[in-house]
Amino acid sequence: SQELEQSPQSLIVQEGKNLTINCTSSKTLYGLYWYKQKYGEGLIFLMMLQKGGEEKSHEKITAKLDEKKQQSSLHITASQPSHAGIYLCGADPGSRLTFGEGTQLTVNP
Amino acid sequence: NAGVTQTPKFQVLKTGQSMTLQCAQDMNHNSMYWYRQDPGMGLRLIYYSASEGTTDKGEVPNGYNVSRLNKREFSLRLESAAPSQTSVYFCASRVYGTGFNYGYTFGSGTRLTVV
Numbered sequence: 001s002q003e004l005e006q007s008p009q010s011l012i013v014q015e016g017k018n019l020t021i022n023c024t025s026s027k028t029l030y031g032l033y034w035y036k037q038k039y040g041e042g043l044i045f046l047m048m049l050q051k052g053g054e055e056k057s058h059e060k061i062t063a064k065l066d067e068k069k070q071q072s073s074l075h076i077t078a079s080q081p082s083h084a085g086i087y088l089c090g091a092d093p094g095s096r097l098t099f100g101e102g103t104q105l106t107v108n109p
Numbered sequence: 110n111a112g113v114t115q116t117p118k119f120q121v122l123k124t125g126q127s128m129t130l131q132c133a134q135d136m137n138h139n140s141m142y143w144y145r146q147d148p149g150m151g152l153r154l155i156y157y158s159a160s161e162g163t164t165d166k167g168e169v170p171n172g173y174n175v176s177r178l179n180k181r182e183f184s185l186r187l188e189s190a191a192p193s194q195t196s197v198y199f200c201a202s203r204v205y206g207t208g209f210n211y212g213y214t215f216g217s218g219t220r221l222t223v224v
Contacts, residue, residue, distance in 0.1 A: 001168075033212060040220075041217060042217040042218055045212035048212055092213075095140060096142075096154060096157060096167065097142065097154070098168070
């Protein structure tokens with residue numbers, strides 16, 4: 001089965017700082033999802049990357065897929081308190097979405 | 110609003126009791142999923158249904174049963190609840206296809222405590 005490892009497990013940053021979260025797969029990545037979860041709530045779909053080298057942006061969040069490294073990174077520019085939450089990467093070989101353990105992001109004002 | 114609806118939102122059970130978690134989606138999605146989320150373990154797949162009439166086991170199916178009642182509804186049943194099943198349960202759905210918009214849509218979760 002495909003395993004996803006996220007780093008760091010938790011991250012505390014000052015508002016306005018940039019940050020990066022990484023997701024590394026044990027197997028070849030054919031597609032990678034990023035979700036955000038606020039405490040006690042459901043998962044919000046951020047973006048999906050399908051091709052090696054693909055890069056997508058939504059507001060101040062950019063994600064890239066490095067197929068050779070079997071890795072994806074999520075970068076937040078000029079972080080805000082609204083970015084706080086748990087970020088989860090997921091992959092779905094065989095249409096069964098599996099997740100990394102998540103990265104807990106805290107943004108201090 | 111269109112999406113995935115889960116009921117109930119909260120539930121407390123005694124060990125040995127049974128209950129069914131309900132999930133419905135109104136997006137005409139083909140596939141539906143049940144996950145559980147525990148601290149430090151991310152989300153783990155319990156069961157999924159690729160299409161109406163089919164169900165398959167995920168990573169952690171023991172102690173659970175599912176029913177894909179129709180295309181809209183996918184229920185999760187705990188026959189004899191155990192404290193180890195204390196968790197937050199999420200239902201998700203997905204339309205088959207590729208592309209940016211074919212992400213999985215999640216419900217808001219059911220917080221279950223077994224005492």
